[in-house]
Amino acid sequence: MPDAHSVIRGTPHVPALLLVGSEASGLDRTSQAYRAIRRQIIDLTLPPGSSFTETSLAQQWRISKTPVREALARLRRDGLVNALPRAGYVVSPITLQDTDDLCAVRTLLCSEAAAAAASRGVEAPALRRLEVLSKVSFELAAGEVGLEESLQAGIEFEAIIANYSGNNRLAKAIVDLLDELERVLRMATLISPDIASPPGELQAIFERLRDRDADATRAASHKRCERVRQDVLQVLSKSASVSRASIEMPVPARPK
Structure with a gap:
């Protein structure tokens, strides 16, 4: 795949997967720590359920604890880490419910962004x-490219469209969602390496976008997002950790 990231890097909102190290050089220490730790969580270097301390991360990145502490506070607000009383932090789990919620929001936002970009x-x-x-x-x-290139292509494709929606807040929200979705997609790929986008799916969106058909672009984007939603949930449900989870007694509904 040709390296032509200049388009996405020229837009206001760029997914973490497409950023390069030099682009963090102008950030303050807290922002650098936040971006570095968040990246490790998203790419599963710090997998769900793994624990760590401020001291261990500060030593890894050779910075003081203060920016690490402030970065972790931001990551807690993002829902990516949880604090353990007097024991550091743990990376938040990937759950079926949260994945379903994430994908549902992504369907709504990306479909509307695609329609808006087609109109504009x-x-x-x-x-x-x-x-x-x-x-x-x-x-x-x-067999000409691998899953990593395919993952990058899908995320870049949606991010470009989001940035051309004409709505800065919508674009930012979508790019933030894509960062979270990347973590889920990587986990799904580890469980089922054969999961991939069907050929022609992105092309259908592109052709309708090129023709400036807003309704058809929205429909094509919605179809893709919902296909990903169903595929990912199906794969995650096959995880050994899910099959071994205990089934809890349902809470009886209170009589009205």
Whole structure:
């Protein structure tokens, strides 16, 4: 896949997967620590359920505890870590309910962003990049690229469209969701390596976006998001940790 990230890097909101290290050089220590720790959680270097302390992270990144503590406070607000009383922190688990909620919000936001981008129109360089990205699923099916390239392509594709929606808050919300979704998709891929986007799915969105058909673009985006939602939930439900989980007694409904 050609390296043409200049399009997405020229937009206000860039997914963590597509950022390069040099882009963090101008950040303060807390922001650098936040981005570094968040990245490790998203790419599963710090897997769900793993525990750590402020001291261990400060030593790893060779910085003081203060920026690490402040970064962890932000990550707690993000819902990515939980504090353990007098024992450090633990990475939040990936659950079926939270994944379903995440995917449902993603369907709503990405579908509307796609429709808005189609209505407003997308600049030629971005359209060319979207066309390239829309073909990656065919390249994956042919064995020409791997799952990592396919994952990057899908996230970049949706992020470009979000940034062309004309709504800055919507674009930011979608990119934040894509970062969280990346963690879930990586987990799903570890459980079932054959999970992948069907060839032609992104191309269908691209063609309708190019034709500036807002309703058709919304429908194509909605179809893709819901397909991912069902596939991911099905894969996660097969996890050994889910099958071994105890089944709790339901709480009886109170009589009215």
